[in-house]
Amino acid sequence: MTTTTLAVLVPLLPFLGAAAGLLLGRTAPGFVRPLAVLPTLTSLVLAALVAVRQGGDAAVDAATELTPTGSIPIELALYIDGFAALVAVLVGLVATCVQVYSTGYLREDPRYPSYAALVALFTSAMFLVVYSGDLIVLLVGWEVMGICSYFLVGHYWETPEARAASIKAFLVTKLGDVPFLIGLFALATDAGSFRITKVLGAVAHGGLDHPTLIALLLLAGVAGKSAQFPLHTWLPDAMAGPTPVSALIHAATMVAAGVYFIARLLPVFEASQAAMVVLAVMAAVTMAGSGLAALAQDDIKRVLAYSTIGQLGYMTGALAVGDRGAAVFHLLSHGAFKALLFLAAGVIIHAAGTNSLAAMSRMTGLRDRVPDAFWTMTVALLALAAIPPFSGFFSKESVLGAAEHVTTGHTEHAPAAAGWIVLVAGLVTALLTAAYAARLWLLAFHGRGTEAPDHGRQPLTMTVVLWVLAAPSLALGGFAYRSLPDWFDGRDLAPALATSVLGTGIALIGVLVVHAAWRHTTAQAARVPLGAVAAHPEGDAGLVEAEAIATHAPAYGDVASAPDPADPGRLLLGPLHRHAAVGFHLDAVYRALFVRPVQGGASLVRFLDREVVDTYVRGAGTLPRWLGTAVRRAQTGNVQTYVSALLAGTVVLAVVALLVATGA
Amino acid sequence: MTLAQAPHGFLSPTGVEIAFLLVGLVTFGAALVTVTTRQLVHAALWLVVTLGGLAVEYLLLTAEFIAWVQVLIYVGSVVVLLLFGLMLTRAPIGRSPDADSGNRWAALTVAVAAAAALVWVVVDAFRTTWIDLDGPAAGSTKVTGASLFQNWVLPFEALSVLLLAALVGAIVLSRKAKAETSSPPVNSQATTESSPSVPDARKIPAEQEGAR
């Protein structure tokens, strides 16, 4: 088979698996698990094969036009360069791990067939986005991911949190998608084609008339999809979905789609200096803000969600300084270790029966209950905190190195201001990242208090994939940073000495500060008893998690934070904690700016409709109804009455005729 | 006398006119009693008086053949038929308080209005018109027969067809009702055979009752 055929099969197989799973889910439950896992696994193998064949050489470019579509043709196009090949392998790996993990995680869930089919459909859409060489086909995958995300976040739709979160995720991402769509049209109009190769060719020859406008419009869609400030608010709430969904969608793939999209069309963004600065500011605000917010969260998954936002900020920061190699490198390593973090968090939530860090910090021996999750999560957290030699270190250093490279002003494609912004924000975020990673690790695994509940060993499917993902988290960066430039633009990704020392030192400072604070506060933990565990700890992990999410707000007063004085984050953040816990009131701002006016407008319209329009309608209906009642009263069915009326009319008519005839 | 003669006044009536007026008053009064009496059988009997009075009026108008036909057909057959109908529908003997429907006042209004309009128009139009009743009778049997069988023979024959149709129609109506009432033969064949005679059996006592 040619590489093109293989590449076509990669998105097609999960799609067929999803269709078959939806069709057979009820009638043949035995086929559901193989149908969920096998196509995705095959796609992983095929994607790896495509990557090997492509090998970082010239991009595979193939296109076929199904039907003429007017002035600007839309083609089914493949465009596989080194970025696409490697990102597809990552997507396949994470998706396969998530599918395997889900078979254990949602073992007893009655809605597992539709869930697995949606995950497969989502995987297929992500492959489509990665491989597509045509912007409209890419948009198809982009939107399919959006709707799958909506369904999967709302998987526990019995809980109000999940319902609200799914609607919020959908609305916020769509809010970004509208300008994104307009931006795509504007781009295609300027470039004369939706083909990525032709668009890039047009950009190279200076063919864009409105580069800033287009770049900013596209940036809105990317901000929505990749959860960048100010459209990031949906991602922490989306943790109301099942953990595998969080791992797949909200860590490794969907949120990466925005970053990947910019990486593909980076020349378009580079054509506008303003867009690059906006991108850098967006990345900086996202990074620093999410780091602070993550330090204040109580829900373990929300900590990871904010950390995802921050790491995505690193990637957009790398793009803002014009180094897409660094961005995709960080995307790959982050995809691996963040998926691992989420899947391990799912195991921990299942074992602990709660998603609250405050409750976990009052349990002894949680790490002995879930040794696999403990060790793999330690690896992943070290990678997240960018401690050498874990993979996160190399990718993050490549980002910082690229930023530092730009600050010197040697480059023409990115302004030096963007470099400074990204570098400073990146270093601050490195401190915060290390801090919240350490806080998470200490609170989750070094709690003191009652013995952690014992529910027996976790399912094998859930623990094996942790080790599978631990390997790239551990070693991908170190092994790949030399060979990856061949696949990418050829720019060096090796860590520079200055930023490495600076970054690692800052990270170590963060870890040590949190450790000191934790030592200081942990004595108070025993004095303030806190914690609620799920009502059905013997159920499968999905059930436990749904109950944990549903009980968090009633038990701790808020879905995001807990009134825990023993929290080192509370000590470190001081007065800032209150604001960081609620995401710096951005939701309240949105509520005041958008939700309230819309609700006010809706109630006004309702008032106008009910009281004003309906009054006229009712008034218009009343008179005919009265007339109808009167006329109906005449229909007595008594023939004599009818004849009386008839003859009375006849007499009157005769008299009138007489009077007229006689001239009276 | 001819039309050229001096007009006849209403205040100096002739003998025929006086007779006509008296009989007319009786007729009109009987008609009023017919439509107002609460005893249904009495209504039929007062109808006889009305129709008989009309026959006398025909005689006074020299239409003697019509008068005898009136007596024969109306008083002789129609009223008897109506009496049979009253009996067959089990009309109550004696005063029935609900002989008039709730429509009475509307009916009175319409009737009085119509009467006022008609009388006004008729009097206004014909107050000077005079009928000369002298000379040969205008409606003797000979004259009427000659007219009927010379000028009106085709309508006369058509009328016989109409009568036949009415005869058949009346039979069909009665028989159809009979077939419907006796249609469900549920239990036995004997009942089915005897069922056509049942309504007749019902009729006979009613007729006897009417004859009494």
Place this chain on the structure above:
Amino acid sequence: MHLAYPAVLSALLFCTGLYGVLARRNAILVLMSVELMLNAVNLNLVAFDVWLSRTAEETLHSGQALTLFTIAIAAAEIGIGLAIVLAVHRNRGTADIDKLRDTAEGHESRPVDGLDSGTSTAEPTGRTEKAEATA
């Protein structure tokens, strides 16, 4: 004789019949009233025929011929009418015109005034009578 006498008498009789048709409850009394109206017309026809036969030279005696026809038609009408009334009485158990309200709006579901409530009690009894007669 003044033509006004028979004409006025005819008009009065006609209106008397009219009142009877509109006011009487029993269908047979209504038929009687119809007869009254027909006779009023007959009187008119005869009177005008007599008047015209004196004034005109040639006459067809159409008034008297029409009177005869009317009488014949009235006889047919009374026969058919009585057959219908009897059939109705047999089916409904009543010959009262104001109880035959099948054409009324909301006839089945609306027993409102006294007349209708009387109907609802009268009809079942009529049906049971019919059933007894059939059996």
